[in-house]
Amino acid sequence: MHKQEAIKKLKDHNYKLTPQRELILDIMLNQQGYLSVREVYERVKEVFPQVSIDTVYRNLSLLKDINILNETTIGNNIMYVMRKEIHNHTMRCLKCGKIFELDICPLELWINQIKDFEIVDHKIEIVGYCKDCRSNKN
Amino acid sequence: MHKQEAIKKLKDHNYKLTPQRELILDIMLNQQGYLSVREVYERVKEVFPQVSIDTVYRNLSLLKDINILNETTIGNNIMYVMRKEIHNHTMRCLKCGKIFELDICPLELWINQIKDFEIVDHKIEIVGYCKDCRSNKN
DNA sequence: TATTAAATAAGAAATATTTCTTAATTAAGA
DNA sequence: TCTTAATTAAGAAATATTTCTTATTTAATA
Numbered sequence: 407m408h409k410q411e412a413i414k415k416l417k418d419h420n421y422k423l424t425p426q427r428e429l430i431l432d433i434m435l436n437q438q439g440y441l442s443v444r445e446v447y448e449r450v451k452e453v454f455p456q457v458s459i460d461t462v463y464r465n466l467s468l469l470k471d472i473n474i475l476n477e478t479t480i481g482n483n484i485m486y487v488m489r490k491e492i493h494n495h496t497m498r499c500l501k502c503g504k505i506f507e508l509d510i511c512p513l514e515l516w517i518n519q520i521k522d523f524e525i526v527d528h529k530i531e532i533v534g535y536c537k538d539c540r541s542n543k544n
Numbered sequence: 545m546h547k548q549e550a551i552k553k554l555k556d557h558n559y560k561l562t563p564q565r566e567l568i569l570d571i572m573l574n575q576q577g578y579l580s581v582r583e584v585y586e587r588v589k590e591v592f593p594q595v596s597i598d599t600v601y602r603n604l605s606l607l608k609d610i611n612i613l614n615e616t617t618i619g620n621n622i623m624y625v626m627r628k629e630i631h632n633h634t635m636r637c638l639k640c641g642k643i644f645e646l647d648i649c650p651l652e653l654w655i656n657q658i659k660d661f662e663i664v665d666h667k668i669e670i671v672g673y674c675k676d677c678r679s680n681k682n
Numbered sequence: 683t684a685t686t687a688a689a690t691a692a693g694a695a696a697t698a699t700t701t702c703t704t705a706a707t708t709a710a711g712a
Numbered sequence: 713t714c715t716t717a718a719t720t721a722a723g724a725a726a727t728a729t730t731t732c733t734t735a736t737t738t739a740a741t742a
């Protein structure tokens with residue numbers, strides 16, 4: 407997603423483009439992988455030291471509501487990542503052969519933790535049985 | 545890792561095998577993917593309603609110290625998973641060709657969330673540049 | 683520029699997680 | 713069985729996360 411698309415989405419929903427909101431969007435646009443609310447907050451504070459963490463919560467949640475971000479919860483921690491447009495991650499059914507897209511990239515939660523390797527690409531392939539076939543494998 | 549191996553490790557470190565500790569070990573042995581401290585606590589409580597959450601924290605951390613569990617932190621949430629012996633997840637350097645094992649499976653954090661698909665197998669392949677080659681790609 | 687609905691900061695409140703203290707209990711070996 | 717160091721439950725304390733309230737400010741449009 408490009409910044410202009412995201413801004414258009416905001417306008418379409420009659421949301422204003424405040425400096426804090428724009429910065430949060432920039433942070434997410436320039437980020438591979440998930441960020442916790444706190445991590446985003448820390449980065450926003452570098453530019454707006456007075457920013458309220460509530461502002462960060464509100465904006466991340468809003469960006470999720472209009473499908474700019476994906477949200478996930480680990481324990482009690484809310485985390486966000488830019489929505490993917492291209493899905494390289496699929497689940498293939500061993501019986502019917504249907505391909506299901508994973509709307510999350512499991513690697514994204516980890517990608518920031520890999521320090522000693524410059525990742526160029528990755529691929530995830532899951533095989534198994536889909537909802538329809540799992541009860542009727544023969 | 546089999547249960548007897550884990551128990552031997554405990555003995556080797558002069559740790560006692562209390563019922564609470566054994567249950568926590570059983571829970572982790574029968575679990576694909578990461579569990580948060582709270583999730584483990586909820587399961588232990590089904591058997592020992594009086595258990596202190598501190599006991600869960602203490603034991604999970606101890607099992608990590610003796611290399612039975614892997615620990616990771618998401619935000620402020622501590623999560624645990626059994627250590628893997630067989631690594632299906634590798635990073636391959638595009639220059640020197642070395643294979644590096646990933647000591648975590650990024651899928652494990654997600655595997656519990658996939659409800660409509662019965663996973664039989666999966667594979668993760670990451671390509672890029674290793675520490676030595678990233679500064680000297682030609 | 684003036685208007686106004688949306689967004690903000692500040693602070694408090696509500697939850698949740700993690701750690702600590704203490705006294706009682708217990709697993710394991712003598 | 714006895715001894716003892718390890719472990720536990722309980723409760724409090726410390727920290728961290730998330731949500732709410734209110735008064736003020738501001739982006740966008742007329």
